[in-house]
Amino acid sequence: MIGIDTNILVRYFTQDNLEQAQIVEQVINSYATSPNSLFINNIVMCELIWVLERGYKYSKEAISAVIKQMLSTEEFAFENQELLWLALNQYNQNKLDFSDALIGEINKEFGCLKTLTFDQAAIKANNFKYIDHIP
Numbered sequence: 001m002i003g004i005d006t007n008i009l010v011r012y013f014t015q016d017n018l019e020q021a022q023i024v025e026q027v028i029n030s031y032a033t034s035p036n037s038l039f040i041n042n043i044v045m046c047e048l049i050w051v052l053e054r055g056y057k058y059s060k061e062a063i064s065a066v067i068k069q070m071l072s073t074e075e076f077a078f079e080n081q082e083l084l085w086l087a088l089n090q091y092n093q094n095k096l097d098f099s100d101a102l103i104g105e106i107n108k109e110f111g112c113l114k115t116l117t118f119d120q121a122a123i124k125a126n127n128f129k130y131i132d133h134i135p
Helices: 006-014 018-030 042-055 060-071 081-093 098-109
Strands: 038-040 076-078 115-117 128-130
Touching: 006 018, 006 042, 042 060, 042 098, 060 076, 060 081, 081 098, 098 115
Parallel strands: 038 076, 115 128
Antiparallel strands: none
C-alpha cells in the first residue's frame, strides 16, 4: 500500500494540469488489480474537499459526487470508510462543512455524546452542541 497526497487527487479530479493528471491516471490504473492499495487518510479527504470548494468552486453536489466516486473506487483504502460514508450523509443533510461532519462522526465513534462548538452551521447536525456559556 502507498499513501496518496491531496495534490494527487486534485490533479485526478480537476484535470487542471493535463501532464500530471495523466501520470496520476496511469498510477491509479496500475493498481487496478490491487484493491485497497492506495491509502487516503482523513486529512487528505478534508484538504481535497476544501480545495475543491474554495479553490475550484465545486458545488456541494459535485463534491458529494467526488466523495462517492472515491469511496466506491476499489483501489482506494481509507482510515475508516464507514465514518466517511456517515460524514457524507451528514454533509448532504445539513449545512455544515465535510470536515465538521467527519469530526462529529469520529468523535461519536470514540464515545462522545456530543461535540461542543461555536459553529452555528455544525449545530444543525445531531452530533454537535452549541456552547454559549460555561457549563
